[in-house]
Amino acid sequence: MPSNTLGTHLHSKKLKRALILDIVPHRTKRKSIERNIKELLSLVETAGGIVIEKVIQKRKRPSAKTFLGTGKIQEVSDFAKHQHIDLIIISGTLKPNQYLHLGKIFPKGIKIWDRVDLILNIFDRHANAPEAKMQIKLARLHHEIPKIYARDSTTLFERAGAGIGTRGAGEKGIEEEKRHIRRQIKSVEKKLESLQKKQASQRRTRKKTGMPVAALVGYTNAGKSSLMRTLTKKQGIKVNDALFVTLETKIGKVWLPEKNRNVLIADTIGFIRDLPPELIKSFLMTLQEAREADLLLHVIDISDPEYQKKVSTVEEILTQIGCSHIPKIYILNKIDKIPDYHLVQEEKTCFLPLKLFTDNDPICISAEKKVGIKTLLKHLGKRTPYSA
Ligand SMILES: Nc1nc2c(ncn2[C@@H]2O[C@H](COP(=O)(O)OP(=O)(O)OP(=O)(O)O)[C@@H](O)[C@H]2O)c(=O)[nH]1
Ligand SMILES: [Mg+2]
Missing domain, CATH: 3.40.50.300 (P-loop containing nucleotide triphosphate hydrolases)
Structure with a gap:
């Protein structure tokens, strides 16, 4: 088990078993850490998860590659494997590059969510109206795009390192994926626009009253x-x-x-x-x-x-x-x-x-x-x- 944790919680089969990762500046008081984590716990619970463990590392800023330090993240990865964790939740917004590196470190099948993913998943659970569903879809697509670009640059980087001069199959796939997402964004935006017009006209009618x-x-x-x-x-x-x-x-x-x-x-x-x-x-x-x-x-x-x-x-x-x-x-x-x-x-x-x-x-x-x-x-x- 990682050393600087804040206790273990309940276990449940139905709920997603989640592990929270956070970083705090060096001299942060325990009480303040606990208060900050409280909101994250309610978010996880609302998203249908159960927090099995919280790992908090004291450091100035997140590691550019792995959010927590490399040693600690390896420890977390082993713990996640042994405890059958379904979901790693990062308290913060991950950069696409960090997703990539964490994806390589954690065992396959474990989902990695940052704060945006977590909120989007809660929205997904609560949305009923078509416009809410569409707005969530749009936010998701916008959140996904930089990740694809990051995969793209890694492919290019690896290709340069390997000295291969032609386009690889993976790269073509990424290009197709990017085009597909852009098409989807356009289509959702169009649908939202027409709904928006309808609602604007309803508001105008209301104003007339x-x-x-x-x-x-x-x-x-x-x-x-x-x-x-x-x-x-x-x-x-x-x-x-x-x-x-x-x-x-x-x-x-x-x-x-x-x-x-x-x-x-x-x-x-x-x-x-x-x-x-x-x-x-x-x-x-x-x-x-x-x-x-x-x-x-x-x-x-x-x-x-x-x-x-x-x-x-x-x-x-x-x-x-x-x-x-x-x-x-x-x-x-x-x-x-x-x-x-x-x-x-x-x-x-x-x-x-x-x-x-x-x-x-x-x-x-x-x-x-x-x-x-x-x-x-x-x-x-x-x-x-x-x-x-
Ligand atoms: N004790 C007490 N509880 C309240 C009061 N008003 C709301 N609550 C409780 O607070 C919780 C949240 O209430 P909601 O009305 O759903 O809050 P909301 O601001 O609409 O929340 P979101 O839609 O999630 O943004 C519920 O459990 C309510 O029963 C109050 O005056 N007193
Ligand atoms: Mg409400």
């Missing part, structure tokens, strides 16, 4: 869909204690007594730290609802000790997708998990130390226990812009 849209945004598992369910009283909205449960945008109507009018609420895909750019690019269509919203409802799980970091992540992604100009209400959810939350219910004010929200008073709620909903609706009434 004069009903503004408030989009729920936030870190995955913050409780966006739970709030959607509470506000719209709609059954059939998927809520689950897992990551990336919602992948398709859902729209519902909510009556605002304050205004005597309706507002449309859009539930969107959750965000996560280090969301790979190819995923953001491929999911822009789903995120379009947030980009064109009149108001953003940023849902935060206030019971999560990591909530401040998660708020920053969400804000960064909102800026990346061009949403920073849209007015926002911060909603602190899951206050029922905080001691003395009944005080919030009585006072209808928030008692939490909230340095983060200086320019904008947050609203404290519990989407599940239906606490603070009236106050939220009042705020929604005040802040939702109506044209007439």
Whole structure:
């Protein structure tokens, strides 16, 4: 067994037996390592895996070839073989070259996933709507292309070393593979484009009704869909204690007594730290609802000790997708998990130390226990812009 590991977990036949590899800077505290790994564990679990072992190596940066140092990776490979590991998960984004080298070191049949592969596999498990499936396919294709190019350059390199001057059969195969992927990308993009046009026209029709849209945004598992369910009283909205449960945008109507009018609420895909750019690019269509919203409802799980970091992540992604100009209400959810939350219910004010929200008073709620909903609706009434 590799020496610097963090304990062994359960065993199961049905679940994929996974091994997590991570690197951390030299003076990182154990507590901070454990916190970082916690999210990765939930991701693996959501992807249908069970973590058998975590191997964490302290080093400045990943090895350019093998991510962990060569000695350690050999040790991991032997361990994976003996423990019948199905899946090696790298906490980070692998370069195509690293895939190649790791593929040569690990026994055949063991899959190697980086963070992008892991998230894409979770998306795959949750996607129902055709546009979500297509967006995942597109992200996957974009993720695969550099790997093929890396294989290509290795072939060229090996060929040069061997002094062979003609095109090998392997190289021809790679060229064909590249052409095939490019064709697939074009075809998926075309299909997505026509779906996009359809959705844009639906949005235009909605805009004509004069009903503004408030989009729920936030870190995955913050409780966006739970709030959607509470506000719209709609059954059939998927809520689950897992990551990336919602992948398709859902729209519902909510009556605002304050205004005597309706507002449309859009539930969107959750965000996560280090969301790979190819995923953001491929999911822009789903995120379009947030980009064109009149108001953003940023849902935060206030019971999560990591909530401040998660708020920053969400804000960064909102800026990346061009949403920073849209007015926002911060909603602190899951206050029922905080001691003395009944005080919030009585006072209808928030008692939490909230340095983060200086320019904008947050609203404290519990989407599940239906606490603070009236106050939220009042705020929604005040802040939702109506044209007439
Ligand atoms: N205790 C408590 N749990 C809540 C509350 N709101 C949501 N949850 C739980 O938090 C988990 C995630 O809720 P969802 O509504 O699915 O979260 P989401 O933000 O839509 O997540 P994704 O769709 O995965 O991005 C579920 O297990 C909910 O039951 C709350 O107010 N209090
Ligand atoms: Mg959801």
